[in-house]
Amino acid sequence: MARLGMVIDLRRCIGCNACTIACKQEHGTPEDVHFARVVTREVGTYPATRRTFLPVLCNHCADAPCVEVCPSGASYIRADGIVLVDREKCIGCRACAVACPYMNRHFLERGLLRHGYNGDGLSVLEAVKFAEFEEGTMIKCNLCAHRVDQGLEPACVVTCPTECRFFGDLEPEAGRLQSLIRDHGGKPLLPECNTRPSIYYLDGEPRQA
Amino acid sequence: MSATDPLPYAIAPHRFAVGFTRQTWWNWRIGAAFFFGEIGAGLFLVSLVTGQALGMAVGYLIVVVGKNTAHLLYLGRPARFWRAALRPDRSWIARGIWATGLFAISGFTLLLPKFAGIELPIAGWGQPLAPAVAAASALFIMFYDGLVMKASPAIPFWNSALLPVLCLTYATLGGATLSLMLTTLQGGMPPPALERLEHWLLVANAWLLAIYILRMSRLEPAARQTVHLLLRGRYRRAFLGLVLLVGMVATLLLSLAQGHVEATALAVVVAACELVGDFTLLMVLLKSGLYSPQTAPRSH
Numbered sequence: 124m125a126r127l128g129m130v131i132d133l134r135r136c137i138g139c140n141a142c143t144i145a146c147k148q149e150h151g152t153p154e155d156v157h158f159a160r161v162v163t164r165e166v167g168t169y170p171a172t173r174r175t176f177l178p179v180l181c182n183h184c185a186d187a188p189c190v191e192v193c194p195s196g197a198s199y200i201r202a203d204g205i206v207l208v209d210r211e212k213c214i215g216c217r218a219c220a221v222a223c224p225y226m227n228r229h230f231l232e233r234g235l236l237r238h239g240y241n242g243d244g245l246s247v248l249e250a251v252k253f254a255e256f257e258e259g260t261m262i263k264c265n266l267c268a269h270r271v272d273q274g275l276e277p278a279c280v281v282t283c284p285t286e287c288r289f290f291g292d293l294e295p296e297a298g299r300l301q302s303l304i305r306d307h308g309g310k311p312l313l314p315e316c317n318t319r320p321s322i323y324y325l326d327g328e329p330r331q332a
Numbered sequence: 333m334s335a336t337d338p339l340p341y342a343i344a345p346h347r348f349a350v351g352f353t354r355q356t357w358w359n360w361r362i363g364a365a366f367f368f369g370e371i372g373a374g375l376f377l378v379s380l381v382t383g384q385a386l387g388m389a390v391g392y393l394i395v396v397v398g399k400n401t402a403h404l405l406y407l408g409r410p411a412r413f414w415r416a417a418l419r420p421d422r423s424w425i426a427r428g429i430w431a432t433g434l435f436a437i438s439g440f441t442l443l444l445p446k447f448a449g450i451e452l453p454i455a456g457w458g459q460p461l462a463p464a465v466a467a468a469s470a471l472f473i474m475f476y477d478g479l480v481m482k483a484s485p486a487i488p489f490w491n492s493a494l495l496p497v498l499c500l501t502y503a504t505l506g507g508a509t510l511s512l513m514l515t516t517l518q519g520g521m522p523p524p525a526l527e528r529l530e531h532w533l534l535v536a537n538a539w540l541l542a543i544y545i546l547r548m549s550r551l552e553p554a555a556r557q558t559v560h561l562l563l564r565g566r567y568r569r570a571f572l573g574l575v576l577l578v579g580m581v582a583t584l585l586l587s588l589a590q591g592h593v594e595a596t597a598l599a600v601v602v603a604a605c606e607l608v609g610d611f612t613l614l615m616v617l618l619k620s621g622l623y624s625p626q627t628a629p630r631s632h
Contacts, residue, residue, distance in 0.1 A: 133628050157347070162626060164350040177350070177628045188485050194425035195415035214415050215408015217357040218425055224486035226353055226623055230408065259408030310629035315552075316485045324629050 126185065126204035127266060128293035128321030129280070130303045131178055135287035138163060138176035145282035146180075149267060151252020154240055156229045158264035159279045178288075180279065181206060181227040181264035182312065182320035189219035189228060197261075204293075204321055205266045213260035220261060224316045231258045293321055341553070341625045352557050355487055355621035361406035363615045366477040368398035369432075370499060371610065373473035374507025376439065379514075380467055382523060385446045387511045392439045395432065395473060424480045431476065435469035438462050474503035477614075487621040488551060489558040494544050501540060502610050505533040509583070509606040512590075516599035527587070534584045538576075541613075554624040561620045571616050579609010 138161050146152075146159035162177040183206045190198045190206060197212035198219050208219075220228035236258050239249040256262060267277035275281070280288040291300045300323070303309060309323035344351030372394030379387025404410045417429040441462045444450050478496030485491060508530045512522045545562070548555040562571040583605040590598050 160348055162348055162350055175628055191422055192483050194419050194423040196419050212415055214412045220357045221355060222484040222486055312626050326628055
């Protein structure tokens with residue numbers, strides 16, 4: 124059984140937020156809803172300062188706490204490991220958002236889908252994309268499941284100008300993602316939460332044989 | 333990691349910055365639902381034990397009307413509320429829905445004969461079963477909020493087995509205080525045992541809360557930051573003033589005086605002080621919940 128995931132090489136990320144924009148364009152999410160974003164941190168003391176970038180998205184955890192706490196069964200894990208929300212079943216209790224350590228769930232407040240970014244009604248794109256959402260329910264990154272089903276990679280992966288994102292199946296030990304994780308010491312975010320994320324990050328130098 | 337270590341991050345100003353992030357999903361409506369559930373079920377259970385029919389009815393209404401209304405007002409899709417009961421195998425929310433349903437049915441079968449004089453045609457084994465189910469479901473409602481919060485691994489301050497215990501003792505205290513108030517308002521003499529229970533519960537709550545805060549102040553940074561918010565930061569006035577001073581110290585002193593002075597108004601003031609402390613504690617627990625910062629993991 125496949126377990127889709129991603130490896131992000133932080134040494135390559137330049138914090139351009141192209142992934143953030145590509146995701147917005149692909150999903151047409153409303154104002155202030157970002158499935159993919161780049162978290163920025165300033166480190167060091169003047170004048171020896173620099174900024175570090177951490178691209179984040181739903182971690183599509185194998186032991187997803189959002190799925191565990193969902194009382195209606197709206198949150199579920201697909202056979203290929205993608206964590207999804209069935210909007211028809213979601214009651215808007217927001218327990219999943221509280222339980223997600225990575226803060227990658229978004230609630231569609233009432234009225235949010237009635238006005239667009241410009242505040243003067245919906246644009247053509249918004250009218251089409253917003254029809255896929257429902258106010259009063261949760262939405263989240265679906266790892267571009269609609270693209271994956273067509274054999275394509277997620278929008279954030281294909282748009283990255285530095286090619287720091289690697290998408291694929293985490294399961295085969297000899298696969299590309301496992302090799303990257305093994306050879307470069309890849310690690311997930313907040314491993315202490317025991318959620319078994321499917322997004323890994325590379326930061327260090329390649330291991331010497 | 334010790335309580336005196338400096339905290340490595342501040343509260344993040346937005347979702348694109350690294351730092352502690354406040355939990356804003358569960359707001360005052362959930363706080364009200366938890367509060368009504370705790371004090372209503374607490375009052376029902378205490379009244380069931382002491383045989384006070386009015387207390388049972390008031391507690392029943394607080395849970396069935398107050399708690400459920402607050403929950404429905406909170407839900408994004410209230411018309412689908414029934415779906416919340418579908419996963420009792422994994423979700424504490426679903427288990428809570430089942431307990432509330434059982435409480436509503438069993439409580440109704442107990443209260444109907446007392447107030448409407450209608451005896452329900454329950455089979456022989458059903459007679460002792462109804463109070464047992466009502467008591468068990470009320471007990472569950474009293475502490476399951478703590479389990480709902482504890483089930484969120486994302487917020488370290490809530491991730492403690494002490495939280496359901498704290499909810500249970502606070503619910504029992506709220507029930508005992510309201511029961512005493514209702515007895516006084518009806519012109520009766522409050523049972524001395526219930527008064528003693530109230531005093532001991534106040535002391536026990538203070539002790540549990542102190543242990544809770546002390547334990548959290550020695551855990552990971554997000555829990556320590558919450559302790560900082562409660563004792564020195566944004567919520568210090570609410571926590572120190574309303575939870576500790578009004579909800580505990582004033583309640584204890586006034587309830588001790590209550591034993592010497594027969595005044596109905598004093599019983600109301602004691603109950604009001606306790607309830608203010610109880611509700612404020614739930615609200616500050618919800619509002620001060622922090623997510624841990626997401627930082628780039630070091631590979632080696």
